[in-house]
Structures are given as C-alpha cells and as structure tokens.
Amino acid sequence: MARPRKFVESDVVSSASEVFAVHGLAAATLDDLVRATGLGKQSLYNAFGGKRELFLRALSEDREEATRAVSEALGHDDASPLERIRGHLLTMAIEFSGSDRRISLATRALVESTGAEDPLSTATKAGIEQLAGVYAQCLEHAREHKEIPADANVQSLSVYFVAVTRGMELLGRAGVGRSVLTAVALDALRVLRT
Amino acid sequence: MARPRKFVESDVVSSASEVFAVHGLAAATLDDLVRATGLGKQSLYNAFGGKRELFLRALSEDREEATRAVSEALGHDDASPLERIRGHLLTMAIEFSGSDRRISLATRALVESTGAEDPLSTATKAGIEQLAGVYAQCLEHAREHKEIPADANVQSLSVYFVAVTRGMELLGRAGVGRSVLTAVALDALRVLRT
DNA sequence: TATGTTATTGACCACATAGTCAACAACCGG
DNA sequence: CCGGTTGTTGACTATGTGGTCAATAACATA
Numbered sequence: 098m099a100r101p102r103k104f105v106e107s108d109v110v111s112s113a114s115e116v117f118a119v120h121g122l123a124a125a126t127l128d129d130l131v132r133a134t135g136l137g138k139q140s141l142y143n144a145f146g147g148k149r150e151l152f153l154r155a156l157s158e159d160r161e162e163a164t165r166a167v168s169e170a171l172g173h174d175d176a177s178p179l180e181r182i183r184g185h186l187l188t189m190a191i192e193f194s195g196s197d198r199r200i201s202l203a204t205r206a207l208v209e210s211t212g213a214e215d216p217l218s219t220a221t222k223a224g225i226e227q228l229a230g231v232y233a234q235c236l237e238h239a240r241e242h243k244e245i246p247a248d249a250n251v252q253s254l255s256v257y258f259v260a261v262t263r264g265m266e267l268l269g270r271a272g273v274g275r276s277v278l279t280a281v282a283l284d285a286l287r288v289l290r291t
Numbered sequence: 292m293a294r295p296r297k298f299v300e301s302d303v304v305s306s307a308s309e310v311f312a313v314h315g316l317a318a319a320t321l322d323d324l325v326r327a328t329g330l331g332k333q334s335l336y337n338a339f340g341g342k343r344e345l346f347l348r349a350l351s352e353d354r355e356e357a358t359r360a361v362s363e364a365l366g367h368d369d370a371s372p373l374e375r376i377r378g379h380l381l382t383m384a385i386e387f388s389g390s391d392r393r394i395s396l397a398t399r400a401l402v403e404s405t406g407a408e409d410p411l412s413t414a415t416k417a418g419i420e421q422l423a424g425v426y427a428q429c430l431e432h433a434r435e436h437k438e439i440p441a442d443a444n445v446q447s448l449s450v451y452f453v454a455v456t457r458g459m460e461l462l463g464r465a466g467v468g469r470s471v472l473t474a475v476a477l478d479a480l481r482v483l484r485t
Numbered sequence: 486t487a488t489g490t491t492a493t494t495g496a497c498c499a500c501a502t503a504g505t506c507a508a509c510a511a512c513c514g515g
Numbered sequence: 516c517c518g519g520t521t522g523t524t525g526a527c528t529a530t531g532t533g534g535t536c537a538a539t540a541a542c543a544t545a
Contacts, residue, residue, distance in 0.1 A: 297522075330523080333524070333525090337521085
C-alpha cells in the first residue's frame with residue numbers, strides 16, 4: 098500500500114551507534130547521524146523520533162550485544178566457570194587498552210543522563226542488572242564446582258565484576274596500557290580465591 | 292594602577308566546578324557559568340579564556356582536592372594501613388550511593404575528551420597516576436605491616452583500586468544502592484587477603 | 486490506471502550558543 | 516587630580532543546532 102523504506106532499521110541503528118560511541122549523545126550532531134546513516138533528517142524522525150530516541154535505540158542494541166557477548170564468553174563449556182571468567186576479564190583488558198579507546202554507550206548514557214528519572218539512566222541500570230545476572234550465573238556454577246568459596250556472596254560479586262569492568266574501561270580510555278590493565282584484571286580475580 | 296578584580300579566582304573556579312559536575316562540559320552553557328560565578332562573560336574570558344580552559348582549571352582543582360582527600364583518608368595513624376583502605380572504600384561506597392549521584396570531573400573529562408591528545412585526557416591520566424601513587428604508598432605500608440601478602444604487586448593493586456572506585460562511582464550513578472555498593476567494596480578488599 | 490498511504494528530499498526556521506566589541510568604571514602612581 | 520592600565524558591563528554577532536514543512540516519489544490495492 099505505502100511506499101516502502103529504503104533502509105533497514107537495524108543497519109541505521111548500528112551506524113548511529115557508531116557515531117554515538119565516538120562522540121557521545123550531546124556532541125553527536127544530527128548531521129553526523131545523517132551522514133553516517135545515509136538517510137535524511139525527516140526519515141530519521143519518521144522512523145525514530147529524534148536524536149535522543151535514536152540513542153535509546155542504539156543503547157538498547159548495545160545492551161543486547163554486550164549481554165550476548167558476555168553470555169557467550171562465560172557460557173561455553175570449553176573450560177571451567179572460573180577459567181571462563183578469567184579469560185573474559187583478560188579479553189576485556191586487551192579490548193579496553195586497544196587503540197580505539199571507545200566508551201560503551203552504557204557508560205556514556207550514565208554520564209550524560211540528567212538524573213535518576215532519565216530513560217538513559219533507567220535503561221542503563223537495567224542493563225547493568227542484566228549483565229550482573231550473567232556473571233551471577235557463572236559464579237554460581239563456579240561455586241557448584243567448588244572453584245570459589247562456598248560462602249561467597251554471588252550477588253554482590255556479580256555486581257563487583259560489573260564495577261571492575263567499568264573501571265577498566267575508563268582506565269583504558271585514560272591511556273592505561275595493556276600490561277597494566279591485564280595485571281589489574283588478574284588482581285580483580287583474586288577475590289575469588291578459595 | 293589598574294582596576295582591581297571584584298572576584299577571587301578560586302571561588303570562581305569552585306562555582307564553575309559545581310556547574311560542570313552537574314552538567315558536564317558540553318552540556319554546561321556559558322550562561323550557567325555566568326549565573327553560577329556571578330561575573331560577566333567578558334570577565335570570564337579575561338580571566339580564564341573560555342569554557343574549556345575554565346573546565347581544565349576546575350579539573351585541576353578537583354584533582355588536587357581528590358588527591359588530598361584520599362591522602363588524608365589513607366594517611367592517618369589512627370588505624371592500620373589495611374583498615375584505612377577498608378574505611379576509605381566504605382566511605383566511597385556511601386558517598387557514591389548518595390542521593391546527589393554526581394560524577395567527578397575526572398570521569399567526565401575522560402568521557403568527554405576527544406582523544407588521547409586532548410588535554411582533558413592527559414590531565415586526567417596524570418590524576419589517575421597520582422591517585423594510584425597514594426594507594427601504592429598505603430599498600431606498601433600494609434605490606435610492611437604484613438597485612439597483605441609479601442608478594443603482592445603494589446603497583447597494579449594501586450591501579451586496581453582506582454579502577455574499582457571509578458566503577459563504583461558509575462554504579463552509584465546508575466542507582467545501585469548503598470548496601471550493594473558496600474558489599475562490592477568489601478568484595479574488592481578480598482583481593483588483599485593473605 | 487486512479488487512489489490512498491507512507492517515505493523521501495531539500496529548503497526552511499526559530500533558537501540557543503560561544504565568543505566579541507566598544508563604551509565605561511575603578512584604581513593608583515605621578 | 517590626571518592619565519594610563521585593567522576590569523566590567525551589556526549589547527551584539529555569527530554560527531551551528533535540533534527540528535519542521537510542503538512538495539514529490541514509490542508502492543499496493545482496487
């Protein structure tokens with residue numbers, strides 16, 4: 098019936114995500130987005146509603162992607178739960194000390210949010226809880242395997258790992274190098290010693 | 292000879308700091324700064340040179356203040372080094388989960404910086420190293436007191452604590468409550484068990 | 486092929502913003 | 516009390532911004 102769209106929504110969100118990851122929400126201009134996505138302002142508005150809304154979409158995509166990635170890293174059966182956490186943290190250390198030094202949309206959302214009621218804030222909090230849930234699952238397995246103390250508080254430890262990775266992200270952005278970040282990751286793991 | 296200034300520079304920087312802490316660099320308008328500091332645009336320009344420069348001044352003040360505060364918390368003789376670190380982390384947990392949920396200028400600078408060469412980035416990296424130095428000193432004392440393992444890597448541990456506190460800051464901003472953040476702080480400390 | 490619906494396009498707008506200018510005010514040494 | 520120097524004030528500007536409008540294009544159905 099109606100004229101079909103010339104673009105694929107998820108592609109547009111991906112391109113926008115890229116722009117936001119580099120510039121942040123406030124500093125990214127609509128023109129940046131128009132250029133990156135290839136479609137016109139009005140089309141962007143028709144499809145998403147505005148810069149903020151588009152950011153929220155990108156944020157949500159980012160959250161899914163991050164959760165998926167961590168789930169996969171922690172869920173494979175190729176190693177014991179503890180070893181998987183270890184591998185994951187080391188991977189993060191390398192990633193965060195890479196040359197691009199990008200900052201996740203989640204962190205950006207937190208910093209650029211205007212308060213607790215801000216959707217940017219609530220969405221990110223949900224993302225953090227989701228991520229912590231993934232850690233918790235793996236930690237629970239580790240406990241069942243007796244790789245970590247039986248009295249370990251899986252709940253708070255899962256949030257602890259979210260905090261550590263966020264901190265590592267920031268440090269990487271500040272220019273802390275790979276070797277130091279790797280050492281930090283290994284330090285962080287010591288909380289799990291039996 | 293010349294007309295004297297009607298303001299005290301450090302007061303102006305403090306007021307500006309407040310504005311930047313709430314809004315960030317990009318989102319703070321010159322009008323916000325004019326209103327908060329009480330002086331006119333031109334006077335701001337005469338004295339500091341522009342929004343960015345003013346932010347850098349505020350950042351530098353913030354860094355001194357942060358270093359001083361942590362130094363004091365970790366330097367008192369009222370408790371053993373390890374206990375002081377413990378107390379400091381618990382204090383941070385309470386602070387970061389407070390209702391204001393502000394974000395340090397250092398974190399803001401990192402996120403809003405445009406790249407590694409950006410003064411915002413280099414200044415913050417220096418601040419992080421300075422802070423890590425303070426932690427390192429206290430950790431060294433703890434080692435001398437045999438409160439932490441003799442083979443502990445004081446260097447990376449000091450950076451680890453910077454990472455953890457940055458992460459806690461972000462989590463607090465996301466709305467993670469005091470009890471959880473306190474638990475995270477205690478988890479983080481387990482790294483130091485002998 | 487006519488029609489209704491939605492997408493696209495590019496010009497357009499109101500507004501906020503960082504930064505500037507020029508006139509004026511305050512101080513102090515001479 | 517005068518003049519040089521610097522600070523202050525408020526009006527001004529240029530520009531970039533997010534967002535809108537109206538005309539047109541592309542499709543599916545009838």
